[in-house]
Amino acid sequence: MAEERKVCLRGSKLTKVFGLGRQKTVAVDHVDFSFYEGEIVSIVGESGSGKTTLAKMLLGLLNPTEGEVYFQGKKRDIGTHKKKKEYWKNIQAIFQDPFSSYNIFHKIDSVLLDCINMRGGRKFSHTKKVEMMTEACGFVNLKFEELTNKYPFELSGGQMQRLMIARIFLLKPKILLADEPTSMIDACSRATILDMLMQLRKEIGMTIIFITHDIGLAYYVSDSVYIMEHGKFVESGTADEVILHPQEAYTQRLINDVPKIYEEWDLSTV
Amino acid sequence: MKHIIQQVFHSGKFIVGFVILAAVLLIVIVYPLLIKDAPLAIIGQGTFFPPGTYVNAYDSLGSPKYILNLEHAAAKRIASKLSDDDRLAMQEWLVAAGIPENEIDISNTEQLLRQWENHYDPQTNIAGMTNAKRNYYIRLNASLKGLLSTEGAIIAVKNADTGALEETGDVVAQSDYVNIGQVANVRRLPLGTDNFGRDVLTELVAATRVSLQIGFVAGIVATLIGLTLGLLSGYIGGLVDDGIMFITNLFTVIPSFVLLILISFSIGQEKRGAVTVAVVIGFTSWVWTARAVRAQVISLRNRDHVNLSKLSGHSLVYIIFADILPYVASYVVMALILQISSGILAEAGLSILGLGPKTTEVPTLGLMMNWAMIYQAPVLGKWWAYLPVLVTIALITFSMNLMNTGLDQVFNPALRD
Ligand SMILES: Nc1ncnc2c1ncn2[C@@H]1O[C@H](COP(=O)(O)OP(=O)(O)OP(=O)(O)O)[C@@H](O)[C@H]1O
Ligand SMILES: [Mg+2]
Numbered sequence: 001m002a003e004e005r006k007v008c009l010r011g012s013k014l015t016k017v018f019g020l021g022r023q024k025t026v027a028v029d030h031v032d033f034s035f036y037e038g039e040i041v042s043i044v045g046e047s048g049s050g051k052t053t054l055a056k057m058l059l060g061l062l063n064p065t066e067g068e069v070y071f072q073g074k075k076r077d078i079g080t081h082k083k084k085k086e087y088w089k090n091i092q093a094i095f096q097d098p099f100s101s102y103n104i105f106h107k108i109d110s111v112l113l114d115c116i117n118m119r120g121g122r123k124f125s126h127t128k129k130v131e132m133m134t135e136a137c138g139f140v141n142l143k144f145e146e147l148t149n150k151y152p153f154e155l156s157g158g159q160m161q162r163l164m165i166a167r168i169f170l171l172k173p174k175i176l177l178a179d180e181p182t183s184m185i186d187a188c189s190r191a192t193i194l195d196m197l198m199q200l201r202k203e204i205g206m207t208i209i210f211i212t213h214d215i216g217l218a219y220y221v222s223d224s225v226y227i228m229e230h231g232k233f234v235e236s237g238t239a240d241e242v243i244l245h246p247q248e249a250y251t252q253r254l255i256n257d258v259p260k261i262y263e264e265w266d267l268s269t270v
Numbered sequence: 271m272k273h274i275i276q277q278v279f280h281s282g283k284f285i286v287g288f289v290i291l292a293a294v295l296l297i298v299i300v301y302p303l304l305i306k307d308a309p310l311a312i313i314g315q316g317t318f319f320p321p322g323t324y325v326n327a328y329d330s331l332g333s334p335k336y337i338l339n340l341e342h343a344a345a346k347r348i349a350s351k352l353s354d355d356d357r358l359a360m361q362e363w364l365v366a367a368g369i370p371e372n373e374i375d376i377s378n379t380e381q382l383l384r385q386w387e388n389h390y391d392p393q394t395n396i397a398g399m400t401n402a403k404r405n406y407y408i409r410l411n412a413s414l415k416g417l418l419s420t421e422g423a424i425i426a427v428k429n430a431d432t433g434a435l436e437e438t439g440d441v442v443a444q445s446d447y448v449n450i451g452q453v454a455n456v457r458r459l460p461l462g463t464d465n466f467g468r469d470v471l472t473e474l475v476a477a478t479r480v481s482l483q484i485g486f487v488a489g490i491v492a493t494l495i496g497l498t499l500g501l502l503s504g505y506i507g508g509l510v511d512d513g514i515m516f517i518t519n520l521f522t523v524i525p526s527f528v529l530l531i532l533i534s535f536s537i538g539q540e541k542r543g544a545v546t547v548a549v550v551i552g553f554t555s556w557v558w559t560a561r562a563v564r565a566q567v568i569s570l571r572n573r574d575h576v577n578l579s580k581l582s583g584h585s586l587v588y589i590i591f592a593d594i595l596p597y598v599a600s601y602v603v604m605a606l607i608l609q610i611s612s613g614i615l616a617e618a619g620l621s622i623l624g625l626g627p628k629t630t631e632v633p634t635l636g637l638m639m640n641w642a643m644i645y646q647a648p649v650l651g652k653w654w655a656y657l658p659v660l661v662t663i664a665l666i667t668f669s670m671n672l673m674n675t676g677l678d679q680v681f682n683p684a685l686r687d
Contacts, residue, residue, distance in 0.1 A: 085583040095574040105596040114582040
């Protein structure tokens with residue numbers, strides 16, 4: 001089985017240091033990893049462990065202080081705007097906080113139109129574009145007719161995050177980085193969002209890098225799991241390996257922190 | 271956008287400021303349409319005519335006459351010629367001449383004059399009276415002659431050939447009135463004239479207009495420079511940021527008013543038009559806008575909506591204009607308002623120092639202050655030459671600062687009370 005898995009994203013000694021001198025924070029500290037195509041990879045760590053920083057480096061939004069990212073076997077090259085745009089056709093993200101992810105001055109339509117344009121649909125007729133947007137909204141149980149000409153801040157957190165998924169539906173990237181997509185919304189919407197992500201993955205067959213502080217959730221959705229502590233990967237492996245047989249005290253602690261509702265999973269680890 | 275504007279107009283402070291400023295603007299625009307006099311035309315021969323309505327005395331002689339029998343006309347006429355000081359002096363003389371003090375009532379004009387007529391004698395020497403004082407009484411006595419007369423004045427014209435006065439037959443009786451509307455030449459000077467004999471109100475309106483223009487140009491120049499540098503330095507960062515911050519720090523270290531004085535001085539009086547002065551003011555006052563915009567942009571550039579915009583393939587220029595600029599726009603508008611009002615003040619400051627726009631073309635509020643100072647209007651008590659200017663400057667800056675506070679409360683909800 002190992003032979004047929006292709007590495008889509010690889011990092012070597014990836015490091016990010018913020019600030020200088022005394023103020024120095026090593027947010028990500030020489031991490032190595034290989035993410036395989038079609039997998040759901042979870043990166044689990046407590047708050048401040050450097051998950052978002054790593055995600056931004058993978059997305060090319062932050063320059064690594066040290067180390068390299070390899071994309072589809074080759075060293076990633078995003079030196080120019082054109083190359084960046086090409087890269088971003090392949091890798092997209094859903095951010096942690098839906099409330100700050102939208103430009104409050106732009107209407108919802110423009111968020112979706114940007115995606116169509118990105119996929120080369122700039123010249124499509126207006127009807128075609130509306131059709132595509134309606135389909136994307138329909139996929140995440142939103143009604144485009146109700147959203148058109150509205151501003152993102154007129155939506156609820158859950159609706160905003162679903163709109164993010166609609167964006168991904170239009171963009172159909174090879175890799176999706178979902179940075180705690182459910183952390184800012186209520187438990188009820190959480191399940192819906194996760195279901196939609198899974199369904200989307202089934203439909204367009206993308207790799208999902210799922211960032212969370214909730215190890216229970218990671219176990220529930222992922223194929224392989226990376227445990228992050230203070231900017232380092234302290235443990236990694238398949239979900240079963242890591243969560244059912246944790247080697248590190250830190251992992252153990254993360255597992256014990258999971259609320260009681262996941263008790264059935266907890267029990268198996270005791 | 272509409273929502274924000276609605277919110278802004280719910281702020282009481284903003285509305286008050288806005289109304290004051292709009293009123294000033296309205297006056298500045300409408301007044302020249304109604305009164306087309308050149309603002310710098312010298313109309314008065316002499317300096318500092320007090321505010322009032324000026325009726326042409328010559329024309330009023332020829333105007334139709336109306337007889338009005340008004341009760342206190344005579345008393346008012348006499349009262350206007352006999353000041354309180356004169357009355358006291360008369361009392362002093364009469365007491366010295368032996369009239370018991372309790373028989374003299376200086377508020378009773380008629381009685382006082384009669385007593386004066388009966389007792390005054392220029393020949394009488396009163397002990398301790400200086401020569402100057404005696405001459406004063408002689409002059410006073412002469413001016414009082416005929417004060418109680420009820421005769422009219424006869425109008426006579428000089429015969430061009432003989433030089434003799436010839437009566438025209440026109441007699442102006444004391445009860446004759448003219449209708450001001452029927453006098454051919456009447457000039458209202460609500461704020462009098464200045465030291466050059468120019469109508470202060472007309473000049474003030476023109477000066478306000480020019481000063482507002484200077485303020486706007488200076489504010490826009492300063493805001494544009496500050497905004498551009500702030501956006502570039504904040505968003506691009508790195509070497510660009512270092513370079514821009516170096517320049518900004520240079521400008522911060524040198525007090526902008528000193529810089530302003532130096533530049534204005536080196537440009538020279540000849541080339542210093544209103545626009546030049548405005549641009550110079552703008553050029554020296556962008557620093558704080560640049561700093562503040564930079565700080566805001568730095569905190570904005572790592573926001574997720576900017577990241578999302580990048581992921582959607584937008585270019586640097588698009589991101590700066592669409593994802594950064596709107597977020598700092600409210601701040602920039604506030605900074606612009608402050609820059610305009612400080613531009614107006616800076617012009618006034620420069621002009622008071624004699625470094626303002628050259629004086630032959632246009633008046634500005636600062637120049638009017640400068641003229642009033644040079645000709646010592648405050649010392650001479652000619653309040654109309656400088657007080658209205660001060661009030662105008664205060665009103666404009668006050669209204670703008672008020673608008674600014676109002677905006678601040680709308681944009682920073684934490685400040686709302
Ligand atoms: N732009 C920045 N400048 C300086 N320090 C930063 C910056 N961004 C993150 N950090 C620091 O890097 C560390 C890791 O932050 P990061 O946002 O990656 O954590 P996280 O794992 O995503 O946490 P959370 O679960 O709370 O989102 C933190 O200590 C944070 O203070
Ligand atoms: Mg995070």
